[in-house]
Amino acid sequence: MNFSFEKRDHRMLYLKYTVMFALIALCMFGSYAITGHTLIWNKDALNQHVPLLGEYRKVVLGWLHHPTRPLNWWSWNMGLGTDTFQVFSYYTIGDVFAYLALLFPAAKLTLAYQVITVVRTYFVGLTFCWFAGHFSFRDHVILGGAIVYMVNSYLLYASIAQPFFMTTFILFPILVVQLERVLQNGSAWPLTLAFLWMLVNNYYLAYVLGIGTFIYLVLRVATHYRTTLSYGKALAKLAFAAITSILVAACLLVPEIMAVMNSTRAGSEFANGLKHYPLYYYLFLPKQLINGDQWTFMFWSALGLVSIAFIAIVYLYTRTREFPLLSISLALALVMLLIPAVGAFFNGMMAASNRWTLLIYLPIAMTVCLLLQNATRLDRHTLWILTSATGIYLVVLVATYIFQNDTTMFMPIIFLIMSLLMLWIINLHGTPHPDRWLVTIILANAACNALYVGTPYNGNFANSTLVRGQYQSIAENRYGSLEKGLNDGSFFRVSTISNNQITSGGLLDNDLTSGMHNIDSYYSLQNKYLGQFSTSLQNTQYQANVPLRQVDDRTVLNNFFGVKYLFVQSNSENANKIPGGYFLDATTEPKINYDVGQPTNPTDQTQLVPTTTNRYRTNNAFPLLYWQDSYISQKTYQKLSPTAKERALASGVTVSSKNSGATNGMKTANLKGNVIKLKSQLVSNRLNKIKSTGLKYTDSLETYQLQLPQLTSKAFKKQLKDSELHVEFASIKYQPFSMKQQIAYEQKHEEQQSTNPGDIVNYRFNQYKFWRYHILNGSPDMSFAIKISSRLGSETIEQPKQSKLSFFKLVKNGTMNIGYFAKGMPTSLTFKPSKLGTYQWQYQVVAEKLGTKYNQEVRQIQKHALKNVKFKRNQLSGTISTSRVGILTSSIPYSTGWTATVDGKKTTLLRTNQAFVGLRLPAGTHRVVLRYHVPGLALGCKISLFGLIWMLLAAVASWLIKRHNANKASA
Known part of the structure; x- marks a missing residue:
C-alpha cells in the first residue's frame, strides 16, 4: 500500500461525499432539531465554548475596526480576573473555524456555533477522502472509509461537547500526507505549513498530534523506507519544517507554555495514581470497538466504530506481511490502551485520559478501506477465519450483555452479522455493485449510531444539550434578572450559593453575559497561586479547572473577594446557607409549584411555599485594593488552621517569604479571639461512641450525630453568636474493604434486615449481586464522601474516583462550612460517610467569630x-x-x-x-x-518575527534553487 502524489481528478468523489454527508448530517444533527434541542452541551459548551466564541468575536471585530488600538488582555469578568490571551489561545485564537462566526451577527451567535460544528464535521470526512485519494482505492471504498472515520463515539461526543477536538481529525491525515511527501523526497514546505497549523490550533492537541506524527514516522521508516531513505536529506527537511513552524508559532507557544507552567495543572498526580485500570475497563474494552451508541467513555476510550471495523481488523491480521504499518500500529494501540501511564503521558503527564485514541481512527478507517477494496477476492479460508473470529467476538459480546445488561449492543451485533453475511454472499454468489452494498450497510450502521446518540429517549446525550432558545434565556436570566441596574460605577463581585441552581439545564460556572463579576470560573488553565490559596484554606470546592466556585459559602472569603451580592434560588439546595452579614435585598415575583415542596395537607393559600430568586446584599465587602498596616509573618501564618487563615484576612496581611522585608515598620496583627475550638463527639444511631481518630464503617444504613456538648449551655451559646461553624479535617485517610470483606458486610446487613418471621436470605444470589455491583462500579477504589448536614444545608468532602480524569484530586484534608449562625448554633450535626471502609482522621470543630471585632x-x-x-x-x-x-x-x-x-x-x-x-x-x-502585559508575549512575538524573516528568506532561496535547476535541466 503506497502513497501516490500523482494528480487525479477527485471532483466526482467529493461530490458523492457531499451528498453522503448530507444524509449523515441529517442523522447526526437532525434529531436534535426535530426534538427541539440544540448542538450546545449544558456543560463545557454552555460555560466555555459559546460565550468565549462570542467574546472573541467582539475582540476580533474591535481590532478590525480599530487596528491601532491596543488589545485588552486582562478581563475582570472571568472569575477574579484572568489573562484573556491565555484563555483565547487555548480555545479560539488558533481555531480557523471559529472565525466563521464573524459572518454572523451577534444575535445569531448560537446559530453560528452550531453551523461551525456541522462545517467542521464536513471537513473531517472531506479530509479523509483527500487522504485516501492518495491510494488506488475505488470511490465507494473511500466513502466507506470516510463514514468510519467521521461517525464514531469519539466524534459523536466531541462534536457536541468538545468541538475543537474535531480539528485533530482534520489535521492528522494532513500531517501524515505531508510527512510522506518528505519521505518521498518531496518539498518540506507543505509539512511546514501543516506543523504551523497544528501548533497554533491548540498546544495540548499539538502535543498529542506531534507524538502521533513521530510514531508514524518511526513505524513508516522501519516498515517501508528503511533501506531506501536518504536519511540526511529527510532529516534536514524534517528539522527545517519543525524548527520553522515552532519559530513562527512562538507568539502563541511561549505565552501558552508559561501559562501552563504557572497553572493549577502543574504538578498534578501522574495518571491519577493508577498503575492499572479497574477490572471493568478490561472487561468492557472489547465491546467499545463497535459500541457506537456508547458516549459514556471509560477513561476516554471511546472507539465506538461501525461493526464492520472488527471484521476489517481481523482481515488485516490475515495479511500482516502486506500491510505491516497498519498491523503494527493497531497492535501497538491495543497495548497502549491497556496501560494508564500511556494515557497520562499523552495527556501532558496528568490524568490517564485516552484522548490520544483520536490517532487510531485513521488506521482503522484505512483498514476498512482495505477490506472493501478486496471484498470480492476473499478466499474460503479467509472467510472462515473472519467467521470464526466474529463468532468468538459474539460470544464475548453476549457475555458482556448478560453481565452488564447493555441493550445498546443489540444494533451493533445485528450490523456485525449483516456485514459478515454480505461478505459471504459477495464471494459465494456474486452481487452487482458489491461496494455499494457494503457501503450501504456501513452507512445504515453509522446512521443508527448517530440517531441513538442524538435522540433524547435513547442514548440520553441529547438530554444534556440545551433546548432551542435556552442559551439566550439563561444569558438574559442568569440571576433571575435581579442583576439589572446594579452597575453603579463601583467595582464589586457577585456569587451564588454552593450547589444552588438558579437556572436549570446545566451547571453554570462562568459568567460572560450578565456584565457581573462572578468569582466562579471554569477554564482549562487557572492561576496556580489561586489554586494554592484555595487549597491552603481547604476550600472543599476546589478543582484544578475550578479553583474557587462559591468558596463553600464562607463569609470572610466572600467578603475578601468583594462579593457584594449573592443570588439564591429558594427551592434549590442550601438556600438557607447564607453567609453572615448578607441580608435580603430583592426578590422575584413568587411562583407556586403545587406538587413539590409543599405541606402535606394545606388548608390555606398562605400555607403554600412560593419559589423565588433572591438577591442578598452585604455592607462588608472588601474593596478591590486596600491598605493594611498590620502583618502576619509567614511563620505564624503557616501555623494557623484553615479557618484561622481565612479569618486573618481581615486582621492583617501576609507576604511571600522572598518579600518578607516589605513588612518592616508595620505592626503585628491581632489574631486573638478570631477562632474558638469546640468539643465534639461522634455517636452512631446504634448508640456507639466513635473514636475521634477514625471509624470502621461496616453498615451503609448506620447514621451518626456529631454532637457539640458545650452548645447545650446557653451562656456558651451566647458567646458564639454571630459565628460561622466549621469542621476542619487536618487529615483524612480512607482504606476500602477488600471485595471479600465488602460482600461479607453486605451479607450481614441483609441478615439484620430479615426481621419478619419466615424471612430467608438468598446468600447465593446476594453473593453474585454484590460482586456484580462492585465490578461494574470499579470498587473497591479510593473514592469516598463525607457529608455533614445542619438545618441550613449540607456540606460534603469528596474524594473523586480516578476515572474522573481532569476533575480528579487527592483529598487528604478539607474544611467544611456548616453555615453562619446569628444566634442559635446547633447542638448536633448529621454525619454520613458514603462507603464502607476504614476512615482515619484528625478533625476539630471550630467557631469563626464574626462579631464586633470583625x-x-x-x-x-x-x-x-x-x-x-x-x-x-x-x-x-x-x-x-x-x-x-x-x-x-x-x-x-x-x-x-x-x-x-x-x-x-x-x-x-x-x-x-x-x-x-x-x-x-x-x-x-x-x-x-x-x-x-501577557507574560512571554513580547518574547514570543520577537521569535515569531525572526521566524517569519527566516521563512521568507528560505522561501526565496528555495525558489531560486528551483528556478536554477529548471534552467539547468532545460539547457
Whole structure:
C-alpha cells in the first residue's frame, strides 16, 4: 500500500461525499432539531465554548475596526480576573473555524456555533477522502472509509461537547500526507505549513498530534523506507519544517507554555495514581470497538466504530506481511490502551485520559478501506477465519450483555452479522455493485449510531444539550434578572450559593453575559497561586479547572473577594446557607409549584411555599485594593488552621517569604479571639461512641450525630453568636474493604434486615449481586464522601474516583462550612460517610467569630480603600493617602504580567495573602498604577518575527534553487 502524489481528478468523489454527508448530517444533527434541542452541551459548551466564541468575536471585530488600538488582555469578568490571551489561545485564537462566526451577527451567535460544528464535521470526512485519494482505492471504498472515520463515539461526543477536538481529525491525515511527501523526497514546505497549523490550533492537541506524527514516522521508516531513505536529506527537511513552524508559532507557544507552567495543572498526580485500570475497563474494552451508541467513555476510550471495523481488523491480521504499518500500529494501540501511564503521558503527564485514541481512527478507517477494496477476492479460508473470529467476538459480546445488561449492543451485533453475511454472499454468489452494498450497510450502521446518540429517549446525550432558545434565556436570566441596574460605577463581585441552581439545564460556572463579576470560573488553565490559596484554606470546592466556585459559602472569603451580592434560588439546595452579614435585598415575583415542596395537607393559600430568586446584599465587602498596616509573618501564618487563615484576612496581611522585608515598620496583627475550638463527639444511631481518630464503617444504613456538648449551655451559646461553624479535617485517610470483606458486610446487613418471621436470605444470589455491583462500579477504589448536614444545608468532602480524569484530586484534608449562625448554633450535626471502609482522621470543630471585632476590621479596610479607581485597557489606577508605612493589597490574582508604579516610579510587586497583587507604600498621598502585559508575549512575538524573516528568506532561496535547476535541466 503506497502513497501516490500523482494528480487525479477527485471532483466526482467529493461530490458523492457531499451528498453522503448530507444524509449523515441529517442523522447526526437532525434529531436534535426535530426534538427541539440544540448542538450546545449544558456543560463545557454552555460555560466555555459559546460565550468565549462570542467574546472573541467582539475582540476580533474591535481590532478590525480599530487596528491601532491596543488589545485588552486582562478581563475582570472571568472569575477574579484572568489573562484573556491565555484563555483565547487555548480555545479560539488558533481555531480557523471559529472565525466563521464573524459572518454572523451577534444575535445569531448560537446559530453560528452550531453551523461551525456541522462545517467542521464536513471537513473531517472531506479530509479523509483527500487522504485516501492518495491510494488506488475505488470511490465507494473511500466513502466507506470516510463514514468510519467521521461517525464514531469519539466524534459523536466531541462534536457536541468538545468541538475543537474535531480539528485533530482534520489535521492528522494532513500531517501524515505531508510527512510522506518528505519521505518521498518531496518539498518540506507543505509539512511546514501543516506543523504551523497544528501548533497554533491548540498546544495540548499539538502535543498529542506531534507524538502521533513521530510514531508514524518511526513505524513508516522501519516498515517501508528503511533501506531506501536518504536519511540526511529527510532529516534536514524534517528539522527545517519543525524548527520553522515552532519559530513562527512562538507568539502563541511561549505565552501558552508559561501559562501552563504557572497553572493549577502543574504538578498534578501522574495518571491519577493508577498503575492499572479497574477490572471493568478490561472487561468492557472489547465491546467499545463497535459500541457506537456508547458516549459514556471509560477513561476516554471511546472507539465506538461501525461493526464492520472488527471484521476489517481481523482481515488485516490475515495479511500482516502486506500491510505491516497498519498491523503494527493497531497492535501497538491495543497495548497502549491497556496501560494508564500511556494515557497520562499523552495527556501532558496528568490524568490517564485516552484522548490520544483520536490517532487510531485513521488506521482503522484505512483498514476498512482495505477490506472493501478486496471484498470480492476473499478466499474460503479467509472467510472462515473472519467467521470464526466474529463468532468468538459474539460470544464475548453476549457475555458482556448478560453481565452488564447493555441493550445498546443489540444494533451493533445485528450490523456485525449483516456485514459478515454480505461478505459471504459477495464471494459465494456474486452481487452487482458489491461496494455499494457494503457501503450501504456501513452507512445504515453509522446512521443508527448517530440517531441513538442524538435522540433524547435513547442514548440520553441529547438530554444534556440545551433546548432551542435556552442559551439566550439563561444569558438574559442568569440571576433571575435581579442583576439589572446594579452597575453603579463601583467595582464589586457577585456569587451564588454552593450547589444552588438558579437556572436549570446545566451547571453554570462562568459568567460572560450578565456584565457581573462572578468569582466562579471554569477554564482549562487557572492561576496556580489561586489554586494554592484555595487549597491552603481547604476550600472543599476546589478543582484544578475550578479553583474557587462559591468558596463553600464562607463569609470572610466572600467578603475578601468583594462579593457584594449573592443570588439564591429558594427551592434549590442550601438556600438557607447564607453567609453572615448578607441580608435580603430583592426578590422575584413568587411562583407556586403545587406538587413539590409543599405541606402535606394545606388548608390555606398562605400555607403554600412560593419559589423565588433572591438577591442578598452585604455592607462588608472588601474593596478591590486596600491598605493594611498590620502583618502576619509567614511563620505564624503557616501555623494557623484553615479557618484561622481565612479569618486573618481581615486582621492583617501576609507576604511571600522572598518579600518578607516589605513588612518592616508595620505592626503585628491581632489574631486573638478570631477562632474558638469546640468539643465534639461522634455517636452512631446504634448508640456507639466513635473514636475521634477514625471509624470502621461496616453498615451503609448506620447514621451518626456529631454532637457539640458545650452548645447545650446557653451562656456558651451566647458567646458564639454571630459565628460561622466549621469542621476542619487536618487529615483524612480512607482504606476500602477488600471485595471479600465488602460482600461479607453486605451479607450481614441483609441478615439484620430479615426481621419478619419466615424471612430467608438468598446468600447465593446476594453473593453474585454484590460482586456484580462492585465490578461494574470499579470498587473497591479510593473514592469516598463525607457529608455533614445542619438545618441550613449540607456540606460534603469528596474524594473523586480516578476515572474522573481532569476533575480528579487527592483529598487528604478539607474544611467544611456548616453555615453562619446569628444566634442559635446547633447542638448536633448529621454525619454520613458514603462507603464502607476504614476512615482515619484528625478533625476539630471550630467557631469563626464574626462579631464586633470583625466588623471593626472590615470598616478599617473599607476606610483605607484605593480611591478614584479607574479601569483602562490592561490598566488600573487610583489614589490613596496613608498615615504610615503599610501594604496595599488586593484580591487581584498575582501574575508576573503585572507591573506597578507609585507616583510614576516603578515599584516591586508583592505576592500578598499567598495569591494576590500587592505593593509596599510609605506614608503620604500616592497615585498607584497597575499595568498588565501577557507574560512571554513580547518574547514570543520577537521569535515569531525572526521566524517569519527566516521563512521568507528560505522561501526565496528555495525558489531560486528551483528556478536554477529548471534552467539547468532545460539547457
